[in-house]
Amino acid sequence: MPAKEDFGIRPGEVTVDLPAQPDAGIYFIGRIHTPWKKRADCPKNARGSDSVCTVELDARFVPGLKDVETCSHLVLLYWMDKSPRNLVVQNPGHHGTQFGTFALRSPARPNPIAMSVVKLLGIKGGKLSVVGLDCLDGTPLLDIKPYFPSTDSVPQAVVGWRNKD
Amino acid sequence: MPAKEDFGIRPGEVTVDLPAQPDAGIYFIGRIHTPWKKRADCPKNARGSDSVCTVELDARFVPGLKDVETCSHLVLLYWMDKSPRNLVVQNPGHHGTQFGTFALRSPARPNPIAMSVVKLLGIKGGKLSVVGLDCLDGTPLLDIKPYFPSTDSVPQAVVGWRNKD
Numbered sequence: 001m002p003a004k005e006d007f008g009i010r011p012g013e014v015t016v017d018l019p020a021q022p023d024a025g026i027y028f029i030g031r032i033h034t035p036w037k038k039r040a041d042c043p044k045n046a047r048g049s050d051s052v053c054t055v056e057l058d059a060r061f062v063p064g065l066k067d068v069e070t071c072s073h074l075v076l077l078y079w080m081d082k083s084p085r086n087l088v089v090q091n092p093g094h095h096g097t098q099f100g101t102f103a104l105r106s107p108a109r110p111n112p113i114a115m116s117v118v119k120l121l122g123i124k125g126g127k128l129s130v131v132g133l134d135c136l137d138g139t140p141l142l143d144i145k146p147y148f149p150s151t152d153s154v155p156q157a158v159v160g161w162r163n164k165d
Numbered sequence: 166m167p168a169k170e171d172f173g174i175r176p177g178e179v180t181v182d183l184p185a186q187p188d189a190g191i192y193f194i195g196r197i198h199t200p201w202k203k204r205a206d207c208p209k210n211a212r213g214s215d216s217v218c219t220v221e222l223d224a225r226f227v228p229g230l231k232d233v234e235t236c237s238h239l240v241l242l243y244w245m246d247k248s249p250r251n252l253v254v255q256n257p258g259h260h261g262t263q264f265g266t267f268a269l270r271s272p273a274r275p276n277p278i279a280m281s282v283v284k285l286l287g288i289k290g291g292k293l294s295v296v297g298l299d300c301l302d303g304t305p306l307l308d309i310k311p312y313f314p315s316t317d318s319v320p321q322a323v324v325g326w327r328n329k330d
Contacts, residue, residue: 115242
């Protein structure tokens, strides 16, 4: 699979042949609306933006939002459909060194499923207002989950490679 | 799509017709090995178990593990392939009331992608030893991500419906 627009392979990057066929199919259950129309406009880190974004769920799935309004924070899964899937070692550029794909949150990965923890501001019909996203406008939505601090919050977690540079 | 084994529709549950075709394909990039062979054996909550589980990555993706060993915690995404996908309102049973699918972490959801935060104990070749899973042995792996407390940890998050019962 060729790397797509904006994602030319950089020096030191490693690609692999992907399996010939997918193993399962996913549905786009809605779309995420953000202020960002190009990759260059997206915030580098979701905590770097307090922009309110809108998650629009397809009508058939709206009954599934029952009780979601009681959640202060949600996990959103979405599909980074503009990313190459064959990069296993990447050079994110601003670090000047290579990293394994699974040590990064880069959208380029075998299954380009992004995960973001967002703050829920409110729900009207099938539209959720949230803060904490950094993706392109129109990004396909895959899932909405309640955020449970008992299992999802690990304040002491460490990403050691951050001390490399 | 009919509900699968173990997942009979219960009173008060609501199903929808799913789209005729999937919108994108995913690859199973490895398998998760756990001590649990049947749903009834799985811990109800991943924090309820300190069992060490093994994540086995397919050989082609192993170079993507570079630098992962510097992470204390990881986000794992995996495919709950035994779950029905057409339930939008569910009755999880132990609560005696109905909940919207997106207010639950139930494996039954339009895209049955589970997300777990795990503690990384070590990596040998393509095998990661982790604590914090509650899934069936053999569950297909979709992704491994570093856990960043700056964006992923929200200790004060609230799931309000937990106070219902």
